[in-house]
Amino acid sequence: MQTFTYERVRTPAEAAAAAARTPGAKFLAGGTNLLDLMKLEIETPAHIIDVGKVGLDKIEPTPAGGLRIGALVTNTDLADHRTVRRDYGLLSRALLAGASGQLRNKATTAGNLLQRTRCPYFYDTNQRCNKREPGSGCAAIAGYSRQLGIIGTSDACIATHPSDMAVAMRALDAEVETVKANGTTRTIPLAQFYRLPGQTPHLETTLEKNELITAVLLPPPVGGVHIYQKVRDRSSYAFALVSVGAILQQDGSGRIAVGGVAPRPWRVETAEKLLPAGAKAFTAQLLQGARPTKENAYKLALVENTVAAVLNEGKH
Amino acid sequence: MDESNDYLFSRREMLVSTTLAVTGLALLNVTGAEAAPVPVSLAKVSFAVNGKPHQLELDTRTTLLDTLREHLHLTGTKKGCDHGQCGACTVLVNGRRINSCLSLALQHEDDAITTIEGLGTPDKLHPMQAAFIKHDGYQCGYCTPGQICSAVAVLAEIRAGMPSHVSASLLEPPRATNMELRERMSGNICRCGAYSNIAEAMSEVAGKDA
């Protein structure tokens, strides 16, 4: 790990100001992704701003009837929250399908959204990777790509965003609330939060430099049956090959976001109109324009079959 | 502290590229320029380990795991992968289990940390330690301190009503079934494959709890 200076901040405003003041600074929340990458010197911040104790650790009702989830709420506390379990079951289910008990105790809401979009070659500093070293090439495309993306990818990068939580948040129409270094705040719909890689896979979100996430906002609950189905190589403690997060209504309508296939949770609202027609029609529209590699083309069928299983489960 | 006077020097080869846009002579590479040695950066932190308060001044990079093992000489906690993948480094922080390898010591200001040494002693074993012995919950023993810390926290999570991936309902209190224990322990890998005996040890302690 490269050496860095360290500071602990007490308020969101202090955090944003500290970041603006110090070039090469990074926020540290749980640390489960950032420290992992710092150990490999893939991330090399010169200064760490520890936001662990800025007090953004509450889950509160909003005036609109939704929920405001503090950026520092742990994945464990979010999955366990009474209102989330009752009204946003999809979110609890997605969180509980991710990582391990130890990691979820440490991982935070903002950190989970901002974990790097990545692939095994990104971690191997002997390999070419446009995300790690822009312009160096991508070892994954012609390499071992079985786990990687099939849609929204580019000739420069086919990595997937690994978060389970983000898939649920996308189906729930969550918004990300932030504060910039100059003190201004804004909210970004999750649909506009992640960039597609194009020729710049090292840029993953629409956040500005030094912009701090303060909360994630959920709109009022929409009812329905909530299902998160994660398909993986072992039944626990593994990233998704494909995951399907669904909210299904009795009249056959619904929302579905898919994980494990793209550089962001993959949801196509127009395809959802086809849900009453079944998994095949819906998936064809959802994955229109997919560009799988030879090794991960199986994901096309896996998405369709998983959607079919989820629709079936929703009927019972 | 032990290493407060140590300075780490790193000799880095730097690649400096300058773009000469006007002349069209694209790049001028100057290699081999030597970076100045980078001194370590130190910071202070206080926390309690197994009830005993500590004030430390550490290289900012020091993980909680290395602090426990190398500075406080509590070597019960083990390093397996150092990347959050195996669970050998599991300790309890304010009653919750975490991977101490993916946490900086500095993140634990004012925290109460419990390691395997704090759960019980050879003369006064924690019930989970006794159950691991009774049920042969280990072979080589390397993963065991992490397994035991995790197991103690898992039973507390079930008692607190926290659901898991395999809980049929998010609203009913979970029970300490074999499936529940296995799912909740999936962050602790055992190279020797003592899993079924670990689950039995946990079931016995869970039964006594009930």
Ligand SMILES: Cc1cc2nc3c(=O)[nH]c(=O)nc-3n(C[C@H](O)[C@H](O)[C@H](O)COP(=O)(O)OP(=O)(O)OC[C@H]3O[C@@H](n4cnc5c(N)ncnc54)[C@H](O)[C@@H]3O)c2cc1C
């Ligand atoms: C072995 C292993 C298995 C895993 N398995 C899964 C899995 O199955 N499913 C899954 O979804 N995830 C998985 N994860 C990833 C895990 O969920 C993430 O590491 C975690 O959610 C990151 O949260 P954190 O708080 O620790 O982030 P940190 O590591 O602290 O931060 C991550 C990034 O976010 C930035 N950041 C943090 N907070 C803020 C803020 N408030 N504002 C702006 N920037 C901020 C940091 O600067 C950093 O760049 C796994 C991780 C490991 C190590």
Ligand code: SF4
């Ligand atoms: S897929 Fe993306 S992250 Fe993986 S090697 Fe290629 S550029 Fe890097």
Ligand code: FES
């Ligand atoms: S050493 Fe920490 S999880 Fe492996």
Ligand code: FES
């Ligand atoms: S007892 Fe040997 S690794 Fe678990």
